Amino acid sequence: MPYIKPSYKGVYDKGIQSIREAFAGVGAGDGELNYVLTSVALAWLEYHQPPHSYSLLSDVVKAFECAKLEYYERKMRPYEDEKRKENGDVYSDV
Numbered sequence: 001m002p003y004i005k006p007s008y009k010g011v012y013d014k015g016i017q018s019i020r021e022a023f024a025g026v027g028a029g030d031g032e033l034n035y036v037l038t039s040v041a042l043a044w045l046e047y048h049q050p051p052h053s054y055s056l057l058s059d060v061v062k063a064f065e066c067a068k069l070e071y072y073e074r075k076m077r078p079y080e081d082e083k084r085k086e087n088g089d090v091y092s093d094v
Contacts (some may be wrong), residue, residue, distance in 0.1 A: 002070060037064070 019036055040062045048056055
């Protein structure tokens with residue numbers, strides 16, 4: 001869940017702004033996005049010091065999966081809903 005305390009957001013906002021600027025600087029594609037996401041996950045693991053338990057390693061997968069679901073719900077679903085309205089629903093006859 002990306003809903004952290006407002007006081008914590010400021011800790012990360014400067015770094016996130018730097019990433020925005022880096023994306024703009026290189027004309028980032030999906031490979032750069034994957035690199036940044038992977039690097040953040042690895043940095044989080046490094047913070048937790050090895051040896052890493054299965055539970056901790058799976059927390060990364062859980063965070064990615066939940067972020068994916070949240071992104072889909074908040075960004076992709078509205079886009080798809082609009083396109084369905086514009087172009088017709090493929091499920092209309094089912």
